[in-house]
Amino acid sequence: MIKIVLFGPPGAGKGTQADILKDKYNLIHLSTGDIFRYNMKNNTPLGKEAKAYIEKGQLVPDKVTVEMLKDEVNRQKEANGFIFDGFPRTQTQAIALDEFLENKNEKIDGMIALEVSDEVLVQRLLERGKTSGRADDANEEVIQKRINVYHEETAVLKNYYEKQGKYYGVDGEGSIEEITERLSNVIDKIKAE
Numbered sequence: 001m002i003k004i005v006l007f008g009p010p011g012a013g014k015g016t017q018a019d020i021l022k023d024k025y026n027l028i029h030l031s032t033g034d035i036f037r038y039n040m041k042n043n044t045p046l047g048k049e050a051k052a053y054i055e056k057g058q059l060v061p062d063k064v065t066v067e068m069l070k071d072e073v074n075r076q077k078e079a080n081g082f083i084f085d086g087f088p089r090t091q092t093q094a095i096a097l098d099e100f101l102e103n104k105n106e107k108i109d110g111m112i113a114l115e116v117s118d119e120v121l122v123q124r125l126l127e128r129g130k131t132s133g134r135a136d137d138a139n140e141e142v143i144q145k146r147i148n149v150y151h152e153e154t155a156v157l158k159n160y161y162e163k164q165g166k167y168y169g170v171d172g173e174g175s176i177e178e179i180t181e182r183l184s185n186v187i188d189k190i191k192a193e
């Protein structure tokens, strides 16, 4: 069972690529952002709690996010593998994920980071904001805040996975097809190891 963290800043193309790769490799795509948005839309207690953070471009607290992620993984009893999108986003989350998987005799096989310049991210998110209905895409200030949070709190995870020999950087600029091919090359390599 292969488990990949698809990593990168907001707007890097994680959701777009995970959607393609989940079909290609028969994997479960788990996006913590999507799960929060589903809960917000359905006005659940979790959605109500997450809303205030998400609309300001801040991270939802680790405890809430980790418990939610564990529940989702545990629900997928027949999974052939996972693509984690938007999780982990802090060192606390990365450690919790490793411990959770270790208890199941599982592990993360690789972390693939989509590398995209901040200028391109802002352009993509403003464009997505025209149709996404996402409050956190609606103004440039919140978009910039999310990118700053990524640099301040999330980007350090590159070191975390590098130390484990699991980090793979991929150019995230170009056509969607080109990027799928770059990611597929890395996944094929990880699978062959």
Ligand SMILES: Nc1ncnc2c1ncn2[C@@H]1O[C@H](COP(=O)(O)OP(=O)(O)OP(=O)(O)O)[C@@H](O)[C@H]1O
Pocket: 008, 009, 010, 011, 012, 013, 014, 015, 016, 017, 033, 086, 124, 125, 127, 128, 172, 173, 174, 175, 176, 179
């Ligand atoms: N290679 C690409 N070239 C141009 N636009 C792209 C590319 N990949 C994705 N996009 C567009 O950029 C926007 C952001 O992509 P996507 O939603 O996949 O990013 P994300 O990393 O999942 O973002 P977030 O973490 O904010 O949810 C979308 O509107 C998507 O259609």
Ligand SMILES: Nc1ncnc2c1ncn2[C@@H]1O[C@H](COP(=O)(O)O)[C@@H](O)[C@H]1O
Pocket: 010, 032, 033, 034, 036, 053, 054, 055, 057, 058, 059, 060, 061, 065, 085, 086, 087, 088, 089, 093, 136, 146
């Ligand atoms: N792993 C996460 N930790 C904390 N907060 C998270 C996490 N994943 C998503 N969030 C919140 O949701 C929004 C949108 O997430 P996207 O992955 O960019 O769709 C994010 O800004 C956090 O507020």
